[in-house]
Amino acid sequence: MFKHFMGLQWKSFYRSASFKTEIWFKILMALGALYFIVVFLGLGFGAYFMIEEAGWGDPLRVVNRFMVYYLTFDLVFRYMLQKMPVTNIKPLLYLPFKKSQVVNFSLGKTVVSFFNWSHAFFFIPFSVVLLTKDYPFAQVVGWHLAMMAIIYCNNFINVMVNNKDTVFYIFAGVIILAGVSQYYEWFDITLYAQPIFDYFYDMPWTAIVPWVLLLGLYFLAFGYFKKHMYLDGGLAKKHTEVRTENLDWLNRFGNLGTFLKNDIKLIKRNKRSRTAVLTGFFFIFYGLLFFTGAIEAYDGPFWKIFAGIFVTGGFLFSFGQYVPSWDSSYYPLMMSQNIKYREYLSSKWYLIIIATVISTILATFYVYFGWEAYAAVLVGAIYNIGINSYLVLWGGAYVKTPIELTSNKKAFGDKQAFNAKTLLLTLPKLLLPMVIYAIGHFLISPLAGYLFVAAFGLMGFVFKERAFKMIEGIYKKEKYKTLLAYKQK
Amino acid sequence: MITVHNLTKAYNSNTVLNIGHLEIPKGQSFGLVGNNGAGKTTLFSLLLDLIQPSSGHIINNEVQVDQSEEWKPFTSAFIDESFLIGYLTPEEYFYFIGELRGRNKADVDALLANYADFFHGEILGQKKYLRDLSKGNQKKVGIVASFIGNPEVVILDEPFANLDPTTQIRLKGIIKDLAAKEGVTVLVSSHDLIHVTEVCERIVVLNKGEVVKDIHTSAETLKELEAFFAGSSYQPQ
Numbered sequence: 057m058f059k060h061f062m063g064l065q066w067k068s069f070y071r072s073a074s075f076k077t078e079i080w081f082k083i084l085m086a087l088g089a090l091y092f093i094v095v096f097l098g099l100g101f102g103a104y105f106m107i108e109e110a111g112w113g114d115p116l117r118v119v120n121r122f123m124v125y126y127l128t129f130d131l132v133f134r135y136m137l138q139k140m141p142v143t144n145i146k147p148l149l150y151l152p153f154k155k156s157q158v159v160n161f162s163l164g165k166t167v168v169s170f171f172n173w174s175h176a177f178f179f180i181p182f183s184v185v186l187l188t189k190d191y192p193f194a195q196v197v198g199w200h201l202a203m204m205a206i207i208y209c210n211n212f213i214n215v216m217v218n219n220k221d222t223v224f225y226i227f228a229g230v231i232i233l234a235g236v237s238q239y240y241e242w243f244d245i246t247l248y249a250q251p252i253f254d255y256f257y258d259m260p261w262t263a264i265v266p267w268v269l270l271l272g273l274y275f276l277a278f279g280y281f282k283k284h285m286y287l288d289g290g291l292a293k294k295h296t297e298v299r300t301e302n303l304d305w306l307n308r309f310g311n312l313g314t315f316l317k318n319d320i321k322l323i324k325r326n327k328r329s330r331t332a333v334l335t336g337f338f339f340i341f342y343g344l345l346f347f348t349g350a351i352e353a354y355d356g357p358f359w360k361i362f363a364g365i366f367v368t369g370g371f372l373f374s375f376g377q378y379v380p381s382w383d384s385s386y387y388p389l390m391m392s393q394n395i396k397y398r399e400y401l402s403s404k405w406y407l408i409i410i411a412t413v414i415s416t417i418l419a420t421f422y423v424y425f426g427w428e429a430y431a432a433v434l435v436g437a438i439y440n441i442g443i444n445s446y447l448v449l450w451g452g453a454y455v456k457t458p459i460e461l462t463s464n465k466k467a468f469g470d471k472q473a474f475n476a477k478t479l480l481l482t483l484p485k486l487l488l489p490m491v492i493y494a495i496g497h498f499l500i501s502p503l504a505g506y507l508f509v510a511a512f513g514l515m516g517f518v519f520k521e522r523a524f525k526m527i528e529g530i531y532k533k534e535k536y537k538t539l540l541a542y543k544q545k
Numbered sequence: 546m547i548t549v550h551n552l553t554k555a556y557n558s559n560t561v562l563n564i565g566h567l568e569i570p571k572g573q574s575f576g577l578v579g580n581n582g583a584g585k586t587t588l589f590s591l592l593l594d595l596i597q598p599s600s601g602h603i604i605n606n607e608v609q610v611d612q613s614e615e616w617k618p619f620t621s622a623f624i625d626e627s628f629l630i631g632y633l634t635p636e637e638y639f640y641f642i643g644e645l646r647g648r649n650k651a652d653v654d655a656l657l658a659n660y661a662d663f664f665h666g667e668i669l670g671q672k673k674y675l676r677d678l679s680k681g682n683q684k685k686v687g688i689v690a691s692f693i694g695n696p697e698v699v700i701l702d703e704p705f706a707n708l709d710p711t712t713q714i715r716l717k718g719i720i721k722d723l724a725a726k727e728g729v730t731v732l733v734s735s736h737d738l739i740h741v742t743e744v745c746e747r748i749v750v751l752n753k754g755e756v757v758k759d760i761h762t763s764a765e766t767l768k769e770l771e772a773f774f775a776g777s778s779y780q781p782q
Contacts, residue, residue, distance in 0.1 A: 298634055298672040314644040325632040325674070389628040392593040394617045394645045461632065462676070536597050
C-alpha cells in the first residue's frame with residue numbers, strides 16, 4: 057500500500073509542469089536554495105559567537121529567550137505558505153485503501169516538508185557548537201530533541217488550524233501586541249517563555265513533554281482529518297460569501313469603465329490578486345532602507361532613483377508584471393467578445409497609472425527625509441508612468457503563465473514568469489533610469505539628474521499612441537500562443 | 546452568412562481539420578456532430594479566431610475572421626467554462642457582457658426575464674459567484690449570456706451536456722426560436738443525435754476532420770445518423 061502511495065507521489069513530483077523547466081532556471085533555483093541553506097548554516101554556527109561577542113549573556117539562554125518569537129514566526133510562515141496535504145486525496149477515496157492509511161500518509165507527507173527540515177540547518181550546527189563549548193552532552197541533546205518536537209508540534213498545529221482565518225488573525229494580533237509591548241517595555245513575554253525552554257536544558261528529561269504533546273497533536277490531527285474526509289466536509293471547495301459593490305460611478309468612462317469595474321472586482325475577490333496588491337503596497341516602505349541609510353551599500357546617489365522607482369512602482373511590478381495573466385482563466389472570452397485589444401490594454405494601463413499615483417501620494421512621508429528623497433519618489437513616479445507602464449505591458453505579452461486566482465500557489469515567483477525576454481525588459485525598467493540619473497548627477501548636479509529622468513518619463517507621454525500601437529501588435533502576434541499556454545494549467 | 550474556404554488545421558504533420566468548402570446561410574440552425582477528436586471544437590475555435598488556420602480561411606458576414614476583429618460585434622459564443630468569469634455573480638457577468646455589447650442594465654434585465662423558466666430559479670439572486678455554481682448552472686449562464694446584444698451568429702459547443710432533462714427541452718425550444726423567429730444563425734455541436742436532429746435544420750457530420758455527411762434534416766435523418774455512427778465510421782486506432 058505504502059509502495060503505491062510513494063509511486064504516486066514520485067510521479068506527481070517528476071511529472072509536474074514545474075519540473076520541466078529550462079536547465080538554467082533549475083540551476084538558478086538550486087543556487088537560491090543553496091543561498092538560504094548557507095545563511096541558515098551561518099546563523100547556526102555563528103549565533104553562538106555573535107551573542108557571546110555582543111555580551112548578552114549565555115548564548116543558549118539568549119536563544120531560549122527569543123525562541124518564543126522564532127516559533128511563532130515559524131507558525132505564521134507555515135500558515136501562509138505551507139500547502140495542506142488534502143490535495144490529491146479525492147481520487148483515493150473510493151479506492152480500496154483504508155481511510156486511516158490515506159490519512160497517515162497525508163500527514164506523514166507534511167513531516168518531510170521543507171518547513172520542518174529547514175530548521176535543522178539552524179539547530180544542528182547550533183547544538184554542535186554548544187557541545188564543542190563544553191556544554192553537558194545530555195543536556196544539549198535534551199534541549200535539541202525538545203526543540204525538534206516543538207517544531208513538529210507547529211507542523212500539526214498548522215495542519216489543524218489551516219484555513220481558519222479568524223484563529224490566524226487573533227493569533228497574529230496577539231503576536232504583534234506582544235512584540236510592541238516588548239519594544240515599549242510594558243510587558244515582556246520572553247521573560248515568561250524563557251524558563252520553559254530553559255527547563256529542557258536544565259532538566260533534559262523534561263524533553264519528553266513536547267514529545268508527548270507532539271504525539272497527542274498527531275492523534276488529534278489524525279482524528280480531525282479522518283472525520284473531515286468527506287466531499288462535503290474538509291475536502292469541499294470553500295464557497296466565498298458574495299460581496300457586491302456598487303461601482304456604477306465608473307460607468308462614465310464608457311468601455312474603459314466596464315473593464316476597470318471588472319479589474320477592481322478581480323483584485324478584491326481573489327486571494328492571489330489581493331496578495332499581489334498587498335505586496336505592491338509594502339513596496340512603498342522599501343525606500344526607508346535607502347533614505348535612512350540603513351544599508352551602506354545603498355548610499356550611492358543613483359540608488360535613490362532605484363528606490364523611487366520601487367516605492368511608486370509596487371503595484372506596477374507586482375500586478376502589472378502579470379497582465380494579461382490575471383485574465384487567463386477566461387482569456388478565450390476576452391478574445392472573442394466584442395472587445396478591441398486597444399481598449400483592453402488601455403484599461404490595464406489606466407489601472408497601473410491610478411495605482412502609481414496613489415502610491416506617490418501615500419509616499420509623501422518621504423518629505424521627512426529631505427527634498428531629495430521626495431524628488432526621487434516623484435521622478436520615479438513620472439518614469440514609472442511614462443516608460444515602465446508600457447514596458448510592463450510589453451513584457452506581459454511574453455509572460456504566458458496561467459494564474460490560478462483562488463490560490464496563493466506560486467504567488468512568490470514563478471519560473472515561467474522568468475524568461476529571457478522579460479529579464480531583458482527589466483533592464484530599461486530599473487537600470488536605465490539609474491544610468492540617466494548618474495549622467496546628470498556626475499556631469500552637472502543632482503537636480504539635473506532628477507530632471508533628466510523626469511524628462512525621459514515625460515517623453516513617454518508624448519509617444520503614447522505609438523507605444524500602444526506597438527504593444528497592441530505584439531499582443532496580437534502572441535495571441536494564439538498565449539491562448540494555448542493558458543489552456544495548460 | 547459563414548463561408549469556409551479550403552480550411553485546414555494541422556499540428557505538426559497531423560491534420561485535425563480539413564474542410565474544402567462549407568457555406569452556412571443566414572438564419573440557419575446548423576448542427577455539427579462527430580466522435581471525439583472529429584474536429585468540432587477545432588472548427589468552432591477557428592470561427593472565433595482562438596486558433597490560427599494552417600491554410601484557408603473563414604468568412605463571417607464578409608469579414609475574414611483571422612484578419613479583422615470586425616466579426617466580434619455580431620458574433621457570440623459559449624464554448625466552455627473559460628468563457629465565464631469565475632469571481633463575478635451571474636448578474637454581474639450578464640451586465641458585463643451587456644456593457645461590452647452596448648446594452649444597459651434595463652436591456653439585460655428585460656432579456657433575462659425571458660429566461661426565468663430556463664434558469665429555474667437557480668441563477669439570479671443566489672448570492673453566489675459563478676465559480677461556486679454547479680457545472681449545469683454555469684452552462685446555463687454561459688448560454689444565456691451568448692444571447693445578449695442581439696448577435697447574428699451564436700456558436701454553442703455541446704450546449705446540452707451537463708444540463709438536466711427539463712432544461713434540455715427548454716433549450717431546444719430556445720434555439721429553434723432563435724433561428725426561426727429572429728433569423729439568428731445558430732451553430733450547435735453535440736454528441737446527442739436526438740437533440741441535434743430535433744433542433745437543427747441541417748446537420749454536418751465530421752469524421753477525423755473531414756465533412757463526411759451534409760444532411761438537410763428530415764424524418765429519416767436520425768436513423769441515417771445512427772446507422773452511420775453504429776457502422777463503419779468509427780475505426781479505433
